[in-house]
Amino acid sequence: MNTKCVAVCLALSAWGPALLAQQGAAPPPGQGGALTLEAAIDEAVSSNLQLAAEKRNIAVAQTQEITARLRPNPVLTVSGQTLNLLGAQFNPNTPLGPNQANVHTDLPIERGGKRQSRMAYAAAELEAAGLGVRELTRRVVFAVESAYVDVQLAKADLALAQQNLAYLQNVVEVNQARLRSGDLAQVELERSQIAALQYATAVDEARLQLEQSKTQLRLLLGRPPGAPIDVDDRFRSDPLSVSEPEVARLAFDRRPDLLLDQQAKVRSQADLRLQLANGKVDYSIGAEYTHQRAWGIGGSSVGLYFSMPLPLFNRNQGEIARAEQEIALAGARVTAANAEVAAEVEKAYREYEVSRALLANVENNMLAKARAVRETTEYSYRRGEATLVEFLDAQRAFNDTMQAYNAARAGYARSLYQIDSVSGATPGSH
Numbered sequence: 001m002n003t004k005c006v007a008v009c010l011a012l013s014a015w016g017p018a019l020l021a022q023q024g025a026a027p028p029p030g031q032g033g034a035l036t037l038e039a040a041i042d043e044a045v046s047s048n049l050q051l052a053a054e055k056r057n058i059a060v061a062q063t064q065e066i067t068a069r070l071r072p073n074p075v076l077t078v079s080g081q082t083l084n085l086l087g088a089q090f091n092p093n094t095p096l097g098p099n100q101a102n103v104h105t106d107l108p109i110e111r112g113g114k115r116q117s118r119m120a121y122a123a124a125e126l127e128a129a130g131l132g133v134r135e136l137t138r139r140v141v142f143a144v145e146s147a148y149v150d151v152q153l154a155k156a157d158l159a160l161a162q163q164n165l166a167y168l169q170n171v172v173e174v175n176q177a178r179l180r181s182g183d184l185a186q187v188e189l190e191r192s193q194i195a196a197l198q199y200a201t202a203v204d205e206a207r208l209q210l211e212q213s214k215t216q217l218r219l220l221l222g223r224p225p226g227a228p229i230d231v232d233d234r235f236r237s238d239p240l241s242v243s244e245p246e247v248a249r250l251a252f253d254r255r256p257d258l259l260l261d262q263q264a265k266v267r268s269q270a271d272l273r274l275q276l277a278n279g280k281v282d283y284s285i286g287a288e289y290t291h292q293r294a295w296g297i298g299g300s301s302v303g304l305y306f307s308m309p310l311p312l313f314n315r316n317q318g319e320i321a322r323a324e325q326e327i328a329l330a331g332a333r334v335t336a337a338n339a340e341v342a343a344e345v346e347k348a349y350r351e352y353e354v355s356r357a358l359l360a361n362v363e364n365n366m367l368a369k370a371r372a373v374r375e376t377t378e379y380s381y382r383r384g385e386a387t388l389v390e391f392l393d394a395q396r397a398f399n400d401t402m403q404a405y406n407a408a409r410a411g412y413a414r415s416l417y418q419i420d421s422v423s424g425a426t427p428g429s430h
Helices: 002-023 037-047 049-069 114-180 186-221 244-254 256-278 317-382 388-423
Strands: 075-081 099-109 283-294 297-307
Touching: 037 049, 037 114, 037 186, 049 114, 099 297, 114 186, 114 256, 114 388, 186 388, 244 256, 244 317, 244 388, 256 317, 317 388
Parallel strands: none
Antiparallel strands: 075 099, 099 283, 283 297
């Protein structure tokens, strides 16, 4: 009995400090060199590959503004007629000649405000491109926040699994010594060895999950595969200071995707004005200088021209009808987007409330009860009143509770970031 108690005490004393570190309400801060969330977001905004590609749309829209401001070019025509290139004899007795040279210019005159309409449409396109970048930035920021939390959770789970493994390995070593001294049955040792193997597998799985989480975070940050990366261990835990109606109001005021749908309607209206302007015929005025010369005698003349197409068939009816339908389509999308944003706000707020309640329940009820059961079983095991299996079951229940605690902290942090995202807020503004 004494040998058994000594062995158990040695095992528990080796593992106890690690358990106490896991029981605290707040995990220890990240080690030096750990990437903060703010730094990760800044890095993603500047280096994310998808965001860098999306920003090119702004440059494209700016070039479209340049094109929209341009006026039609005048047309210069130079021609020569009745030229004596084939050996014809120009004289008063022939109907040919005289040699004639023409210089003709035409100047298109746009009507219906085409240039102003083009510029307005290009400005609407540029505004839409900027909103597109803002919307993708919002999505990338939330993706970074989620990936950051995933790495934090994976680190916490790996640390817990490693502590479990270290404890079981210590128990196995003690039980081996007890077996050699004849104080333990072979089956008891094998049970502890199986438990250690299970925790070794759990460590491998937790390490794989951590690497996969880091891979996703690297991708979002624009870092190359395999680049070293670490995060702060502390989960976000600040309370939410805004109500659900306030979150909804903020979302409708500043969500980039909602503003983008509204801007699409503005762009469609600008397109309709442009197509109406394109339906107006343009004028063309011209001037021509003509010089004729034959038999040593020459003369010059000037002509003026005016031309316009007759809008008998094509008055741009199809494009006008298309633009009108796109306005209706954009309006329908705005209505649908409003409903979707309202649903997202409600869903995010419900997730926040559930995550907050779950975390409070684990902290206030489950941790204390799991700890009490573990301590009671430990005491019984020391006295020989509980088997190793019973003690391991109690310890496993405590570890499961710790995993649930880690998941609850991660879920609560993720729900706060989700509220930020659905409201269009900057990170941490709540």
